[in-house]
Amino acid sequence: MTFSRGTVEEIAAALAANGLILRGGFSFGDDEMAPAGLSGAPAKSVLLIGQAGAAPWSHFQRWRERQARDIANPLDSWSCEVIGAVAQEFGVRAVSPSDRPYLPFQQWAMRAEGLKPSPLGILMHPAYGLWHAYRGALLFEDEISPPEAHEAIHLCDTCVEKPCLKSCPVGAYSVAGFAHEACLVHVRGTDGAPCRAGGCLDRNACPYGAEYRYRADVQAFHMAAFAGTVGILPNRTET
Template sequence: MNSSRFEISIGEALSAHGLIVRGGFNFGPEERAPQGPSGSPARAVVVVGQAGASAWPHFLAWRERQPKELRDPLDTWAREVIGAVAAQVGARAVSPSDRPFVPFQQWAMRAEGLRASPLGLLMHPRYGLWHAYRGALLFDTEIEVAAGEEAVHLCDACVAKPCLKSCPVGAYSGTGFDYAGCRSQLHSGAGRQCMSSGCLDRLACPYGAAYRYPTDMQVFHMKAFVA
């Protein structure tokens, strides 16, 4: 695939839905790659996602046309959109929630050179913690895109680490995430602030403030987590 097809056909198709290319790379000959569109092991992957709330208005407009009882609407929307783009460019679309699971976080780290924050979310030098990966495109042929070089990791320069000090139940620590403690807090009356504004630890991060999700988007994600 030539670079113009990669940048124009894929990028423009995604931008109509508020999504962007988040990098890509070619699989090495010794790697166990998932199936490409032909059924043979893929030769390349392009990671798809969003920066800030860029995709949110597009999702909301789509959601209004769907049944209220639809389960996992954001995943459903992303599959629909990225699947349509895949059909345009001769790729196979995969989602982070598809089974068998593919190593999306490793792909993202390789594609953009990112590292995990103390919260487990990947820290982006521009977007901070306010970005997401919604899917990927698998190709039967190699693509002309360089693998991401390691980006500046903002967490290294952050001494205060407010992201580890703002949760009322200390759900995040240097040793992992207290899933049960977090859910228990959110299900109780004490978790109203978290449910109405978003994860307090994530909000405490000083980076990428211009890309911070709007309140309704954060509430949506909190409700999905509790459910």
């Protein structure tokens, strides 16, 4: 298959059926250790796949209701199934951020979209703020021509108050990094109920991309995954 601009647009349309979008891409240099493509030969190009806001949520929930209630890592499983089907249709290899050994998804994303990390570690997007994600990637053994990445405005550089470092009651995020254990203990404890119900207070304090902010039930799902209780299916009244 020749991967023309039209083919890339067809891939984007196939992903859109499940609320996913293309998040940029690039060609690997001749001197890079590129991952293997579908045949096992080194890939020449990659397209990142992800979401803006919580657009895939309704698609994921419909899929989730057909699965066993105790399925492990359901969002990863759904992403792999959906992206894998698109990869099969177009004859390319699909990879996931959860694959082992881990692939450098954050570095790929920064290269593909010109983004930089926020103080929380999440890449800051000039439109979506902190409310976006990367769900997988497609590896091509042919050259493709994705839109050229341009360095994006890094909104964190213009943010003086840094509310994302001041809203957590246990100070989980700071200039020193992320205090994972302190955060986990808090989220699992009695005082962590607001975090479990509505998401990370530091992340929600960020003023950018508010129109893409995940709904409370979506954030509760992700917080349950962090706390280790993601197998619980959200109540129908929360959809």
